[in-house]
Amino acid sequence: MTEPLTFEPADPAREALGRLRTEVAKAVVGQDGVVAGLVIALLCRGHVLLEGPPGVAKTLLVRTLAASLKLDMKRVQFTPDLMPGDVTGSVIYDPRTTEFQFRPGPVFTNLLLADEINRTPPKTQSSLLEVMEERQVSADGVTRPLPDPFLVAATQNPVEHEGTYPLPEAQVDRFLLKLTVPLPTRDEELGVLRAHHGGFDPRDLKAVGVQAVAGAAELAAAREAVGRITVADGVMAYIVDVCRATRAMPSVELGASPRGATSLLATSKAWAWLAGRDHVTPDDVKIMARPTLRHRLRLTPEAELEGVTADAVLDSVLATVPTPR
16 A cells, blocks of 8 residues: 555544544654555454564554554464464463363454464464454353454564465455555655654653544444445446456466455445545545455466566556446
């Protein structure tokens, strides 16, 4: 997502969410597009996969967003020895009561930061499947709902392969968005150095003045407003045509599924609402196509050897599928 984050302040909920950028910028330089993606995921009740090289403030970004949203946040550092119960919780024996009791895991929060999720084996990765899709945890025959709102923000480093486990396709598909966190520009990196030279401590967000400017009530109002965004039949057909075109590309082994199409519809509506419109335009679909669909495409081995990327495929699709008026 390369478009800047723009909030129109006419709506109180939109105005509250619009202040997020100011708060996040107190600790994180740049990354407006990533902030927009995280907000859209919250509006759509989705989850986000953050991918970028080490040291680009992926963890700090999520921590600052949570601090700006009056939301509870917990962080899990995914490691090779992490067990599923360490994430979702487990049933333990209490010798004082001589009964078994459920000890909730860190998923019982509003915003779960799954740091370096590709460093843990598939068994532990899959423990998040029910959590992300059903927003509940089942243990000892009892189903326990998670708080609302609930968002999983998972990070992974694309350049490190040793000691990593690729995410299963079923789990990747459960992420609403895959956001790439780029390296900062020269001016942005200079700003980072100046902040640290001035005593900035990323572990102390209160010291830089990060304040909570929105909460669950504002999110609920915003979600209701997004649900009222209208979509013309021509734009809806355009979303379907874009997704179907990915399946016909010769460099693609597995294209976007119907779930990808419904996700693109949802994210386009959220982007249109943030832009202050009451309807979705084809440009909204184009802006959200890459972050919504890039992780849902599986390229052929030949295409990967040739250096073809999912974003390049989507660029080609968007350039060839006729845009409705």
